[in-house]
Amino acid sequence: MKPPASPPLSSLRPGGAPEPSDADRHWLRAAIALSRRCPPSSTAFSVGAIVVDATGAVVAEGYSRRDDPHDHAEETALRGIDAADPRLAGATLYSSLEPCTQRTSRTRTCTDLVLATAIPRIVVAWREPAVFVHAQGVERLRGAGRTVVEVGELAAEAREVNTHLLA
Numbered sequence: 001m002k003p004p005a006s007p008p009l010s011s012l013r014p015g016g017a018p019e020p021s022d023a024d025r026h027w028l029r030a031a032i033a034l035s036r037r038c039p040p041s042s043t044a045f046s047v048g049a050i051v052v053d054a055t056g057a058v059v060a061e062g063y064s065r066r067d068d069p070h071d072h073a074e075e076t077a078l079r080g081i082d083a084a085d086p087r088l089a090g091a092t093l094y095s096s097l098e099p100c101t102q103r104t105s106r107t108r109t110c111t112d113l114v115l116a117t118a119i120p121r122i123v124v125a126w127r128e129p130a131v132f133v134h135a136q137g138v139e140r141l142r143g144a145g146r147t148v149v150e151v152g153e154l155a156a157e158a159r160e161v162n163t164h165l166l167a
Protein backbone atom coordinates (compact mmCIF):
# COMPACT_ATOMS: atom_id res chain seq x y z
CA MET A 1 0.00 0.00 0.00
CA LYS A 2 1.23 3.51 -0.78
CA PRO A 3 2.14 5.63 2.28
CA PRO A 4 -0.07 8.71 2.79
CA ALA A 5 1.19 11.65 0.72
CA SER A 6 2.84 14.49 2.65
CA PRO A 7 1.04 17.80 2.31
CA PRO A 8 2.67 20.16 -0.21
CA LEU A 9 5.05 22.66 1.41
CA SER A 10 2.83 25.56 0.34
CA SER A 11 0.05 24.27 2.60
CA LEU A 12 2.45 24.28 5.56
CA ARG A 13 3.13 28.01 5.39
CA PRO A 14 2.27 29.48 8.76
CA GLY A 15 -0.73 31.75 8.75
CA GLY A 16 -0.26 35.44 9.43
CA ALA A 17 -3.61 35.93 11.05
CA PRO A 18 -4.64 36.10 14.69
CA GLU A 19 -6.77 33.00 13.99
CA PRO A 20 -5.05 29.59 13.68
CA SER A 21 -4.81 28.04 10.20
CA ASP A 22 -4.57 24.34 9.31
CA ALA A 23 -0.80 24.87 8.90
CA ASP A 24 -0.65 26.35 12.40
CA ARG A 25 -2.42 23.28 13.79
CA HIS A 26 -0.01 21.02 11.89
CA TRP A 27 3.08 22.75 13.32
CA LEU A 28 1.68 23.04 16.81
CA ARG A 29 0.98 19.29 16.79
CA ALA A 30 4.61 18.79 15.71
CA ALA A 31 5.74 20.93 18.70
CA ILE A 32 3.56 18.84 21.00
CA ALA A 33 5.15 15.68 19.54
CA LEU A 34 8.58 17.11 20.44
CA SER A 35 7.41 17.65 24.03
CA ARG A 36 7.07 13.88 24.32
CA ARG A 37 10.85 13.59 23.84
CA CYS A 38 11.64 15.62 26.98
CA PRO A 39 13.56 13.80 29.69
CA PRO A 40 10.99 13.33 32.47
CA SER A 41 10.84 15.78 35.38
CA SER A 42 8.74 16.24 38.50
CA THR A 43 9.79 19.90 38.84
CA ALA A 44 9.33 21.35 35.36
CA PHE A 45 6.95 21.14 32.45
CA SER A 46 7.70 19.23 29.27
CA VAL A 47 7.44 21.56 26.29
CA GLY A 48 8.23 21.36 22.58
CA ALA A 49 8.97 24.28 20.24
CA ILE A 50 9.45 24.74 16.49
CA VAL A 51 10.34 27.84 14.49
CA VAL A 52 8.93 27.82 10.94
CA ASP A 53 9.77 30.44 8.33
CA ALA A 54 7.37 32.18 5.95
CA THR A 55 7.85 29.48 3.27
CA GLY A 56 6.85 26.68 5.65
CA ALA A 57 10.38 25.42 6.28
CA VAL A 58 11.58 24.47 9.77
CA VAL A 59 14.31 26.86 10.95
CA ALA A 60 14.85 25.36 14.40
CA GLU A 61 13.29 23.07 16.94
CA GLY A 62 13.82 21.99 20.51
CA TYR A 63 12.34 20.64 23.70
CA SER A 64 12.74 21.00 27.45
CA ARG A 65 15.93 19.57 29.04
CA ARG A 66 17.28 18.61 25.60
CA ASP A 67 20.95 19.50 26.22
CA ASP A 68 20.90 20.29 29.95
CA PRO A 69 18.45 19.63 32.83
CA HIS A 70 17.50 23.34 32.97
CA ASP A 71 16.83 23.81 29.27
CA HIS A 72 13.52 25.20 28.13
CA ALA A 73 12.10 24.28 24.74
CA GLU A 74 12.16 27.74 23.13
CA GLU A 75 15.68 28.27 24.48
CA THR A 76 16.99 25.09 22.85
CA ALA A 77 15.30 25.97 19.56
CA LEU A 78 16.66 29.53 19.52
CA ARG A 79 20.14 28.41 20.64
CA GLY A 80 20.86 27.05 17.20
CA ILE A 81 20.07 30.21 15.24
CA ASP A 82 21.48 33.71 15.12
CA ALA A 83 18.94 36.04 16.76
CA ALA A 84 19.45 38.34 13.76
CA ASP A 85 18.78 35.60 11.15
CA PRO A 86 16.64 37.32 8.48
CA ARG A 87 14.27 34.36 8.25
CA LEU A 88 13.03 35.14 11.74
CA ALA A 89 11.35 38.36 10.62
CA GLY A 90 8.74 36.27 8.78
CA ALA A 91 8.75 33.26 11.08
CA THR A 92 6.27 31.79 13.51
CA LEU A 93 7.32 30.15 16.78
CA TYR A 94 5.15 27.22 17.80
CA SER A 95 5.33 26.21 21.44
CA SER A 96 3.22 23.67 23.26
CA LEU A 97 3.27 26.01 26.31
CA GLU A 98 3.41 29.80 26.50
CA PRO A 99 7.02 31.06 26.74
CA CYS A 100 8.09 31.63 30.36
CA THR A 101 8.47 35.06 31.98
CA GLN A 102 9.97 33.91 35.26
CA ARG A 103 12.77 31.45 35.90
CA THR A 104 14.75 30.32 38.85
CA SER A 105 17.37 28.36 36.95
CA ARG A 106 18.53 31.02 34.45
CA THR A 107 18.41 34.76 34.04
CA ARG A 108 16.98 35.10 30.53
CA THR A 109 13.42 33.93 30.18
CA CYS A 110 12.06 32.40 26.99
CA THR A 111 9.96 35.53 26.46
CA ASP A 112 13.17 37.62 26.64
CA LEU A 113 14.82 35.31 24.12
CA VAL A 114 11.88 35.61 21.72
CA LEU A 115 11.81 39.39 22.11
CA ALA A 116 15.52 39.50 21.27
CA THR A 117 14.54 38.20 17.80
CA ALA A 118 12.21 39.67 15.18
CA ILE A 119 9.82 36.69 15.34
CA PRO A 120 6.48 38.45 14.88
CA ARG A 121 4.05 35.64 15.64
CA ILE A 122 3.89 33.01 18.37
CA VAL A 123 1.36 30.16 18.44
CA VAL A 124 0.78 28.29 21.70
CA ALA A 125 -1.46 25.46 22.81
CA TRP A 126 -1.57 26.07 26.53
CA ARG A 127 -0.95 28.75 29.15
CA GLU A 128 1.36 27.74 32.00
CA PRO A 129 -0.61 26.92 35.14
CA ALA A 130 0.72 28.51 38.35
CA VAL A 131 2.38 25.35 39.63
CA PHE A 132 6.02 26.50 39.76
CA VAL A 133 6.03 30.13 38.67
CA HIS A 134 3.56 32.81 37.63
CA ALA A 135 3.87 32.94 33.84
CA GLN A 136 2.69 35.88 31.76
CA GLY A 137 4.24 35.04 28.40
CA VAL A 138 1.12 35.69 26.33
CA GLU A 139 0.57 39.13 27.88
CA ARG A 140 4.24 40.14 27.71
CA LEU A 141 4.59 39.16 24.07
CA ARG A 142 1.35 40.90 23.08
CA GLY A 143 2.38 43.96 25.09
CA ALA A 144 5.58 44.06 23.03
CA GLY A 145 3.57 44.08 19.81
CA ARG A 146 3.91 40.42 18.82
CA THR A 147 0.91 38.44 17.60
CA VAL A 148 0.09 35.55 19.93
CA VAL A 149 -2.37 32.89 18.80
CA GLU A 150 -3.78 30.46 21.34
CA VAL A 151 -5.05 27.17 19.94
CA GLY A 152 -7.28 25.96 22.76
CA GLU A 153 -8.38 22.88 20.86
CA LEU A 154 -4.82 21.47 21.27
CA ALA A 155 -4.43 22.40 24.95
CA ALA A 156 -5.48 18.96 26.23
CA GLU A 157 -2.89 17.29 23.98
CA ALA A 158 -0.14 19.63 25.27
CA ARG A 159 -1.19 19.03 28.89
CA GLU A 160 -1.22 15.27 28.56
CA VAL A 161 2.55 14.82 28.87
CA ASN A 162 2.41 16.98 32.03
CA THR A 163 -0.52 15.46 33.90
CA HIS A 164 1.79 14.16 36.70
CA LEU A 165 2.52 17.83 37.61
CA LEU A 166 -1.13 18.82 37.86
CA ALA A 167 -3.27 18.08 40.88
Ligand SMILES: Nc1c(N[C@@H]2O[C@H](COP(=O)(O)O)[C@@H](O)[C@H]2O)[nH]c(=O)[nH]c1=O
Residues within 6 Å of the ligand: 043, 044, 045, 046, 047, 048, 063, 064, 070, 071, 072, 073, 074, 097, 098, 099, 100, 102, 103, 104, 105, 106, 110, 132, 133
Ligand atom coordinates in the same frame (compact mmCIF):
# COMPACT_ATOMS: atom_id res chain seq x y z
N1 LIG B 1 9.88 23.79 30.56
C1 LIG B 1 9.51 24.99 30.05
C2 LIG B 1 8.79 25.94 30.80
N2 LIG B 1 8.27 25.70 32.00
C3 LIG B 1 8.50 26.24 33.27
O1 LIG B 1 9.20 27.41 33.60
C4 LIG B 1 9.40 27.37 35.01
C5 LIG B 1 10.64 28.02 35.50
O2 LIG B 1 11.75 27.49 34.85
P1 LIG B 1 13.08 27.06 35.63
O3 LIG B 1 13.31 28.06 36.70
O4 LIG B 1 14.12 27.09 34.57
O5 LIG B 1 12.83 25.71 36.19
C6 LIG B 1 9.35 25.92 35.38
O6 LIG B 1 8.19 25.77 36.14
C7 LIG B 1 9.19 25.22 34.08
O7 LIG B 1 8.32 24.12 34.20
N3 LIG B 1 8.52 27.11 30.25
C8 LIG B 1 8.88 27.41 29.02
O8 LIG B 1 8.60 28.51 28.54
N4 LIG B 1 9.54 26.50 28.25
C9 LIG B 1 9.88 25.29 28.70
O9 LIG B 1 10.47 24.50 27.97
